Amino acid sequence: MDLFLHLCIMILIYIIFALSLNLEVGYTGLFNFGHVAFFGIGAYASALLTLHHVPFELSLLIALAMAGSWGFLLSLPSLRLRGDYFGIATLGFGEIIRMIFQNEVWLTKGPMGLPGISKPILFSYRFATLPQYFLLALGFAIITFLILRIILRSPFGRVLRAIREDEVATEALGKNVFRFRIKSFVIGSFFAGLAGTLWGHYITFISPGDFTLLETILVLLIIVLGGKGTEWGPVIGAVLLIFFQESLRFLRLPAEYTRYLAPLQQMIFGGLLVLLMIFRPEGIIKEKGKVENVRSETGQ
């Protein structure tokens, strides 16, 4: 039962993480390859604040604000770039944030990491046990899902999709593409921060090694597998992949094989990403009404 609850909590956290990336990659067409940075900022900010006895409600808010404002700062120079360049800029940013976690020892204790992060207390209710934490994660996942759904079904969301399909035409219709992109990126970073915060308080120990390219690849694979640009795609992707990843963790393998297991699992993730792109780029759920998909269905 504990194992099952653990699995559910991890899946819920990654659903939040993936939904936030789906807003950027799936709907707006931003090539964000450093999404882990905001996950990490959320986790570290909230962990550090609660370790200094700031109440959880406040540190959660500050962590989200931190993730959002770092997203804003990064987007200012890099969103002027065309797709590929933006991809490299975010990829680089992900590495730099990890370098900061590693090097600013006075703040983050460097590679030693931060142990003993407290379980969250919201309005004097402590979410300490697994079932309690499950409810907390479920609550936040539903809130995230609903907020993003409202955003994406609004006129604002339609502009984002228009930008993805044709930037120049959207600009010609009088929309400030740059601004819409920044907003999308900041909202995405904000929710990635939320996922990071929940993760940090659940695992209770974070170190710079938790925020590597692996997380970015994993979350990218989640949305690509499930179906990017769809409401339920990230949910399905998260269920499948996190189940796969966490169940490998509980395989009772002899110690000499574990050294091979991690790279092998990551090779599978990378290879799966490549294969999906070649054979089924739209993922499990196809986005309805997308120009490319309509064309391929009607055979035009």
Added chain:
Amino acid sequence: MEFLLQSILNGILAGCIYALFAMGLTLIYGVLNFVNFAHGELIMWGAYFLYLLMEKPIGLPLFLAFIPALFFTMILGLGTDRFIFKPLRQANRLTLLIASLGLSFLLRNGAQFFWGAEIRTYGFEIKRGMRFWGVSITSNQVAIIIASVICIALLYLLFYKSRLGKSMRAVSDSLELARVVGINSRRTIQFTWVIASILAGLGGILLALDTNLQPGMGLINLVKAFAATLLGGVGNLWGALLGGIVIGLAENLGVLVISPGYKDAIAFGIMVLMLLVKPSVLFRNQE
């Protein structure tokens, strides 16, 4: 003063290597019009191929081992094109980029699978460098400079004095037009991969000779190569050369001021600074 001179020398050395990376990246970009995220992994595998050939049970000496190592890197580069990028030639940009990112992750963990994550070296004993005017330089470093200069000279000859170079330039200007005038674009693309992989492999080997090998070396050098490419103007070969040297110098002079833990971040900083101060430079070069 001597300290400063030494830093400048080290900067130029590192810069030569970054230039090799950046030139390969920009060549692929010019011809296929996308940033190959797996370029860093060609760099890393180049270095590991040499390691494989020099270690037991093969144990070749360096000067014999580096040619097959470059050959294997070339096969790897051509293979990625044949099996991944060629089926995706008509795909949209996001698909292509995600595929190349996935490939990069696959290759990186492939190396980690075989050799583990630990830092390795080629196992040369550390020699005292030769000293000129208080600046020390090792024989490996001399080899780095010679190899890069030869490489750049060959590239110049190839690009401006040969038919193949001419067709590469034509394809990078416009694939359709090049086809119209009867240039074999498929062969030209393959040839571009050959050059880019060899440049990456050689750069990786030289870097590993000067420092060390680890599976993560690809990613960080990709960012540096990209920063150099941006500095020099995307698609511009000689710009990439210059950009690489600027990045190398900035890194080695930068650590005199800031903490060495952030050495790898300097290239990124320059990139962001460039974008903030002069975004127009980029847009002109994109044409």
